[in-house]
Amino acid sequence: MNKRNTVQRTLVLETVKELRCHATAEEVYNMIVKKYPDISRGTVYRNLNLLSDIGEIRKVEVPGGADRYDHLCHRHYHARCIKCGRLFDVEMDFIADLEKNIRDTQGFEFTGHDIIFKGICPECNT
């Protein structure tokens, strides 16, 4: 099951890099389709997953929204407005060793974490 270099795969990787941080699959698709109209959505999804599996890009799963794909930019957290439901980036240092605080891992092998803050966004707070 070795990987092949396809035009489509290369385009997906290039486009994620080009779009910088947290592009959605749809955004990547829309960008590619301008230059390569025959590409299918499925191919974009498949390659985004494959590229994140082999560590070329990072998948950021977002509750209540489309997954985001980052080229290797800084790790960050998110906040959701409890009124309008929108998601925002939070300016806070990434806590790399948060897993150390877990008392009893119970055999779980931790590989990372997400933090989702909740609150009311400026626009809803009037």
Next chain:
Amino acid sequence: MNKRNTVQRTLVLETVKELRCHATAEEVYNMIVKKYPDISRGTVYRNLNLLSDIGEIRKVEVPGGADRYDHLCHRHYHARCIKCGRLFDVEMDFIADLEKNIRDTQGFEFTGHDIIFKGICPECNT
């Protein structure tokens, strides 16, 4: 727009309490439907959202998985197995003042947070 006490609403609340922590909407629905076969999925979703809006239960949004609903047990964090997708409780002190670390709140009024660890559970790690 005042709330009414309906049989269905009561059932949803009772069931979330009964199932203890982090039940999904689907689990709540499956439990209720045994005793009350006419309830609709929509009603369960609507009431879970309503009950969490008024603070009777707590919604835990899980990236890459269905939302969970906790009865008001002690605040705690969760871990999601990236292989089987199941959710586990994590034994770690609640960080009450985590919001203090946010550099620029940008007018956002924070009211809380969730942390979801990722990793591989003991059963999947064999």
Next chain:
DNA sequence: TATTTATTGACAATGAGTTCTTATTGAGAT
């Protein structure tokens, strides 16, 4: 060049959740 098989495009299917329409019902007013 021929062969093998990973990958693609097209699109159906899924999962989670929301929204629509119509009918019903809880609870305050009479």
Next chain:
DNA sequence: ATCTCAATAAGAACTCATTGTCAATAAATA
């Protein structure tokens, strides 16, 4: 106790993001 009517329910249809299926295509290699 009955009336009234907005809140709510049932059930279907829908959205959105994503995955699965499969015949056709095209990289890698032999």
